[in-house]
Amino acid sequence: MSEGTPPRVGVLALQGDVREHLRVLEELGAAASLVRRPDDLATIEGLVLPGGESSVIDKLARAFGMQQPIRDAITAGMPVYGTCAGLILLADRVDGAIAGQETFGGLDVTVRRNAFGGQTESFETALAVAGWDAPVRAAFIRAPLVTELGPGVRPLATLPEGGVVAVEQGRLLATAFHPEVSGERRFHERFLARVREARASAR
Numbered sequence: 001m002s003e004g005t006p007p008r009v010g011v012l013a014l015q016g017d018v019r020e021h022l023r024v025l026e027e028l029g030a031a032a033s034l035v036r037r038p039d040d041l042a043t044i045e046g047l048v049l050p051g052g053e054s055s056v057i058d059k060l061a062r063a064f065g066m067q068q069p070i071r072d073a074i075t076a077g078m079p080v081y082g083t084c085a086g087l088i089l090l091a092d093r094v095d096g097a098i099a100g101q102e103t104f105g106g107l108d109v110t111v112r113r114n115a116f117g118g119q120t121e122s123f124e125t126a127l128a129v130a131g132w133d134a135p136v137r138a139a140f141i142r143a144p145l146v147t148e149l150g151p152g153v154r155p156l157a158t159l160p161e162g163g164v165v166a167v168e169q170g171r172l173l174a175t176a177f178h179p180e181v182s183g184e185r186r187f188h189e190r191f192l193a194r195v196r197e198a199r200a201s202a203r
């Protein structure tokens with residue numbers, strides 16, 4: 001594969017806001033595809049875990065034989081970007097999971113599901129992100145919060161009240177909010193940069 005070919009990335013398409021991610025990735029010049037079966041993972045260099053309902057995506061992933069292949073891909077160093085439910089699916093530990101809910105894991109954090117109650121269940125806000133000049137327009141929809149970070153995890157964005165809502169650990173990137181619904185592309189760009197680095201280091 002040559003350096004110049006577009007990054008081949010997939011969006012896990014079992015449930016959730018798959019189309020929105022596909023659109024952003026394609027706008028950024030990636031070759032983006034839907035991932036539903038273990039074979040689909042062999043064709044991609046990076047994976048997006050969309051927002052949706054983490055317990056449903058978990059159940060479907062296990063039903064479709066996707067859980068272990070995705071865990072293996074994460075362990076092998078595939079860049080992954082998770083938004084909202086995708087953050088929950090990447091987390092090693094989940095507070096407020098439904099009975100029997102599992103995650104792919106890999107990200108050394110604890111997340112609290114549905115961390116915002118009542119009127120603030122869904123909201124949009126401008127957030128500063130470490131190292132970026134312009135703030136991010138972030139849409140939170142029944143979002144989780146990162147409540148504990150392992151030593152290798154870097155917080156990228158924090159709410160004014162103090163909750164961590166974007167993190168990075170090696171090639172894993174995750175946000176509690178949905179940049180793909182508010183026209184924000186920089187997180188997807190960052191994910192694609194990780195994909196290019198992973199490609200370069202594999203050569």
Ligand code: GLN
Nearest residue numbers: 051052053054084085142
């Ligand atoms: N509350 C959802 C969950 O637990 C996440 C919501 C979202 O992805 N917008 O999976």
